[in-house]
Amino acid sequence: MKIFTSAQIRELDRYTIEHEPIQSIDLMERAASTLARTIANTWDSSVKVVVFAGPGNNGGDALAVARLLGEQGYQVAVFLFNIRGRLSPDCLINKRRVQECKHIKKFVEVTQEFDPPQLEKGMLVIDGLFGSGLNKPLAGGFASLVKYINASPAEVVAIDMPSGLMSEDNTYNVSSNIIRASVTLTLQQPKLSFLFPENQQFIGRLRTLDIRLSQEGISKIDANYTVIEESDVRPLLKDRNPFAHKGQMGHALIMAGSYGMAGAAILATKACLRAGAGKVTVHTPRKNCQIMQVAVPEAVLQLDHEETIITEAVDTENFQALGIGPGIGQNEATAIPFIAQLRRATCPIVADADAINILASHRAWKQQLPKGIILTPHAKELDRLEGASVDSFERLTKAHQLAERLHGYVIVKGRYTAICMPDGHIRFNSTGNAGMATAGSGDVLTGIITALLARGYEPQHACIVGVYLHGLAGDLAARDLGEESLTASDIIDYLPRAFKRLKE
Ligand SMILES: NC(=O)C1=CN([C@@H]2O[C@H](COP(=O)(O)OP(=O)(O)OC[C@H]3O[C@@H](n4cnc5c(N)ncnc54)[C@H](OP(=O)(O)O)[C@@H]3O)[C@@H](O)[C@H]2O)[C@@H](O)CC1
Numbered sequence: 001m002k003i004f005t006s007a008q009i010r011e012l013d014r015y016t017i018e019h020e021p022i023q024s025i026d027l028m029e030r031a032a033s034t035l036a037r038t039i040a041n042t043w044d045s046s047v048k049v050v051v052f053a054g055p056g057n058n059g060g061d062a063l064a065v066a067r068l069l070g071e072q073g074y075q076v077a078v079f080l081f082n083i084r085g086r087l088s089p090d091c092l093i094n095k096r097r098v099q100e101c102k103h104i105k106k107f108v109e110v111t112q113e114f115d116p117p118q119l120e121k122g123m124l125v126i127d128g129l130f131g132s133g134l135n136k137p138l139a140g141g142f143a144s145l146v147k148y149i150n151a152s153p154a155e156v157v158a159i160d161m162p163s164g165l166m167s168e169d170n171t172y173n174v175s176s177n178i179i180r181a182s183v184t185l186t187l188q189q190p191k192l193s194f195l196f197p198e199n200q201q202f203i204g205r206l207r208t209l210d211i212r213l214s215q216e217g218i219s220k221i222d223a224n225y226t227v228i229e230e231s232d233v234r235p236l237l238k239d240r241n242p243f244a245h246k247g248q249m250g251h252a253l254i255m256a257g258s259y260g261m262a263g264a265a266i267l268a269t270k271a272c273l274r275a276g277a278g279k280v281t282v283h284t285p286r287k288n289c290q291i292m293q294v295a296v297p298e299a300v301l302q303l304d305h306e307e308t309i310i311t312e313a314v315d316t317e318n319f320q321a322l323g324i325g326p327g328i329g330q331n332e333a334t335a336i337p338f339i340a341q342l343r344r345a346t347c348p349i350v351a352d353a354d355a356i357n358i359l360a361s362h363r364a365w366k367q368q369l370p371k372g373i374i375l376t377p378h379a380k381e382l383d384r385l386e387g388a389s390v391d392s393f394e395r396l397t398k399a400h401q402l403a404e405r406l407h408g409y410v411i412v413k414g415r416y417t418a419i420c421m422p423d424g425h426i427r428f429n430s431t432g433n434a435g436m437a438t439a440g441s442g443d444v445l446t447g448i449i450t451a452l453l454a455r456g457y458e459p460q461h462a463c464i465v466g467v468y469l470h471g472l473a474g475d476l477a478a479r480d481l482g483e484e485s486l487t488a489s490d491i492i493d494y495l496p497r498a499f500k501r502l503k504e
């Protein structure tokens, strides 16, 4: 699914109007009737409704919703904010329609002074002040109104977007001047800012309503952001040749673990085997020998000559992929061979966890990374690598600039893991759950992506399939086990079911 910017939403709106064809006022009515139907399905007509409408088309939507609810017997009070004496054409038409509607008993057009209505518990506020047309943070009277609504005990339904929230960049926005909705009914497609953790407080429960914007327009507009769906992943999966032998299924090298962190190596290695690699060799410190042999008998061990940390770079000619970093620590005696290893590797590489931390503390080495490298930082690791960010948008911008600079892939892990491609595209994962917020989940992802690379997946496909499978395995595990008790090992245990589901 594509995620459009507000400029692209306007383009799609125009495309639909021109090609369906449909009058813009009728498109607004279509959106409003979907909105009103959804509201009526959740709140019956005993709820008192207060509608706050702005001067643009978001306000137009809200006015039309007010009229439609009024016609269905809801008691609706409407406040239209027309401070500059200028309404969008469709907002103006809907203002007249509300004025003519005998079911709306209270309509106030605010042009200067505003005497706010009492908002009580059990009331429903419909926030139609601003949507995707907001072009600067709210201030002045609108900011005061937002604070007034947020302080009230009434429930708030936001139309399209919580007013005050920008579709993309909220870096310089003021959070107290943004509506905190309990439900957001967004039109056609979620907006980019909805994917960021810090904005969940504004959005509440998200419902995406299909208002039938042109499918042709959607496919024609080239979006920089997309959400990965099952239908994107299925065609990427490779078959296993019935005559295959293990030598053809990819030989992966995992360099992981230090003494006390053998678990990271075990998780990455197990996940790598479960994700379909033909053979997995693990390079790990000597002291991890016994535990590795017991925990993952299928893996071949290549022991470092040091007891407790990795201190060697090795040949990779016999391997089709290298996964490096989980649990390796940041000892300087590991860091030096680590960078040598990256320079020396002849196969695709996934670098995770301490590998990223080492790069963060040796800034100059970032210039020496091989093209096509896949980095898998979580937010904090990215901040260490690229400097602190004030919010997720800034962090995402830095990640995508890094991917472009490295000609590589930067996977920023989180609720909606973002894969930043070297060509500037960003793909968000849709699978996964809060049960996966548990130690070791990231090591599992490293193992999975390494396996896919070893199997011969193109790096961008290994990233897409890897993050999707990882989240899907977590979702299937959570369905059976619940989120609370989920462990990283459960994600590995459910990988077979995730594969099966995608291959069915
Ligand atoms: N997707 C679709 O196809 C469909 C979309 N639809 C709906 O259209 C909505 C988008 O409508 P929109 O473009 O008219 O913008 P909207 O959010 O109402 O705001 C624009 C107004 O706000 C003003 N303004 C801006 N910032 C401000 C500020 N900080 N403080 C004060 N004022 C500020 C701005 O003034 P300006 O700065 O331009 O002078 C202008 O007057 C979208 O969210 C959805 O609900 C549906 O109708 C059907 C199909």
Ligand SMILES: Nc1ncnc2c1ncn2[C@@H]1O[C@H](COP(=O)(O)OP(=O)(O)O)[C@@H](O)[C@H]1O
Binding pocket: 353, 378, 413, 414, 415, 416, 417, 431, 432, 433, 434, 435, 436, 437, 438, 439, 440, 441, 442, 443, 444, 445, 470, 471
């Ligand atoms: N709330 C969540 N929703 C979806 N996925 C999550 C959530 N929390 C964590 N994950 C996933 O779990 C993994 C955690 O990785 P990471 O933070 O590196 O953990 P660790 O370092 O403990 O292995 C990532 O792939 C992330 O996307």
Ligand SMILES: [K+]
Binding pocket: 058, 127, 128, 129, 130, 131, 158, 159, 160, 161, 162, 163
């Ligand atoms: K709104």
